[in-house]
Amino acid sequence: MIAKIEQLLAEVDAMYAKNADELEELRVKYLGRKGSISQLMQDFRTVDPKQKKELGVKLNELKTKTQEKINELKAAFETQDTGYDDIDLTLTPYPQKLGTRHPLSIVRNEIIDIFARLGFTIAEGPEIEDDWHVFSALNFAEDHPARDMQDTFFVESHPDIILRTHTSSVQTRTMERSQPPIRIICPGRVYRNEAISYRAHCFFHQVEALYVDKDVSFADLKQVLLLFAKEMFGENTLIRLRPSYFPFTEPSAEMDISCHICGGKGCPFCKHTGWVEILGCGMVDPNVLENCGIDSRTYSGYALGMGIERITNLKYQVKDLRLFSENDTRFLKEFESAN
Numbered sequence: 001m002i003a004k005i006e007q008l009l010a011e012v013d014a015m016y017a018k019n020a021d022e023l024e025e026l027r028v029k030y031l032g033r034k035g036s037i038s039q040l041m042q043d044f045r046t047v048d049p050k051q052k053k054e055l056g057v058k059l060n061e062l063k064t065k066t067q068e069k070i071n072e073l074k075a076a077f078e079t080q081d082t083g084y085d086d087i088d089l090t091l092t093p094y095p096q097k098l099g100t101r102h103p104l105s106i107v108r109n110e111i112i113d114i115f116a117r118l119g120f121t122i123a124e125g126p127e128i129e130d131d132w133h134v135f136s137a138l139n140f141a142e143d144h145p146a147r148d149m150q151d152t153f154f155v156e157s158h159p160d161i162i163l164r165t166h167t168s169s170v171q172t173r174t175m176e177r178s179q180p181p182i183r184i185i186c187p188g189r190v191y192r193n194e195a196i197s198y199r200a201h202c203f204f205h206q207v208e209a210l211y212v213d214k215d216v217s218f219a220d221l222k223q224v225l226l227l228f229a230k231e232m233f234g235e236n237t238l239i240r241l242r243p244s245y246f247p248f249t250e251p252s253a254e255m256d257i258s259c260h261i262c263g264g265k266g267c268p269f270c271k272h273t274g275w276v277e278i279l280g281c282g283m284v285d286p287n288v289l290e291n292c293g294i295d296s297r298t299y300s301g302y303a304l305g306m307g308i309e310r311i312t313n314l315k316y317q318v319k320d321l322r323l324f325s326e327n328d329t330r331f332l333k334e335f336e337s338a339n
């Protein structure tokens, strides 16, 4: 019997349970009514009285040790940090931090949406361009200042290769490869050799629109401009066209809208004129149509181009152009609700 007790003491010493169920099994195995220790207690009654004292002490030791070990294992489960104890399942989930769209993307998408409703489709072209698509085909004179290194980024080893200075180059490419009707909107990044300041940057974004078909007139252009201004800046917006000059349009105009801050009454934003300038436009010069392989006696068209930064500034009064390319999340977050 003493050997049995020693064996059980060793077993209890090494006892281990992974969870409460396993522990309960062990308890039943050793201390349960039919468990090994209870069995020994029964046997104890019939033991030789001379051995009773020594065996009794051993048996008690085994019983206490087993109970202690079980308590110890139980306590370990209860204090174990499962990581789930302090979860309150009734709480709402943590809000997912979503990124926000860049203000220039928000405005670009808005411009595209307006023109898409009029049947314009998106066209794109390369940012690294050649002189023909940016200048020559668009009727720029040989000595036009835009062709100067001061204004345009050239690739040193290839003077014919430049960074496009306007998205009008996409007009050229589209007209070269397709015949009218052409109705496209061309959003994109453009580059100019400017010192970076709060009001100028060496790159910015434009959207160009081009419509070429039979019998396209200045009246069509005016209608689209008015509709665009109202959609973009509100139903009460007025437009004003001022004669201007661009090599690729004839006649050319610049469009102002009534100042949406003061409603046209005059304020510091519109320099007390009641008007703010937003884009350039005109009827596509017949030379440009011919340069791109389109018969200028059959077809005519209008074009317009605007700076996305400019429109964004008007809508959101961003005073420093540099903010658009710094990716400061404090600035970008301000547009969360416009997304």
Ligand code: DAH
Residues within 6 Å of the ligand: 165, 166, 167, 168, 208, 209, 246, 249, 279, 280, 281, 282, 303, 304, 305, 306
């Ligand atoms: N390309 C001109 C610029 O960068 C903007 C422009 C003016 C585009 C008149 C046009 C237009 O299509 O008709 O300043």
